[in-house]
């Protein structure tokens with residue numbers, strides 16, 4: 727079910743339902759553009775036309791974060807649950823492995839990408855990794871990169887350029903990938919490669935993964951401070967006055 731937070735689209739869906747949608751997209755060779763939405767993205771969408779258009783054009787927008795689930799519940803969507811992007815991507819990779827699908831990866835640093843590709847080859851032996859391009863490229867090269875990736879006809883494209891770059895890239899070039907699942911995965915490759923640690927489960931259960939990341943990646947603190955209070959204030963104001 728599609729709902730809205732501060733005017734932005736969001737789907738109220740469980741992890742199992744989202745994984746099932748991805749499986750169906752694989753089985754029917756359909757395009758599926760997935761965004762994993764957090765409060766920072768909600769705040770930034772209205773200030774960035776390209777990102778707003780990416781959000782509007784996505785097929786599936788999952789609540790990736792405690793803040794989004796809190797806002798949904800406050801507005802009466804009591805069944806809303808968190809669908810962490812990294813876990814959804816892992817579920818899609820498991821299905822891609824079962825179905826022997828072709829995948830492409832675009833983003834992150836070269837060494838991180840190499841490590842992840844090696845890891846994927848051992849844990850997902852039936853996946854065919856048809857292309858892996860690092861994400862530190864001149865933006866002028868983005869069309870060329872999209873063309874080379876499309877020539878390999880991937881069933882799944884993992885895009886790890888950080889938000890909103892990854893969502894904008896997916897939206898801009900999606901016509902080249904009419905049969906692919908495309909998902910922006912942020913820093914997931916850093917975790918899969920072993921470079922970064924995900925918050926321990928007890929921290930995640932306390933809904934404090936955002937704080938764990940901010941402490942471990944101090945450059946994120948400013949990002950969190952710029953958007954989270956603003957998000958909370960706007961959601962409460964909306965609840966009271968609208």
Ligand code: UDP
Nearest residue numbers: 833834835861862886887888889912913916
């Ligand atoms: N990245 C990239 N190219 C860039 C900027 C970032 O490939 O120009 C990668 C970066 O190496 C990291 C990911 O994008 O692996 C962004 O991770 P982050 O956790 O910051 O994701 P976000 O929270 O921005 O979605």
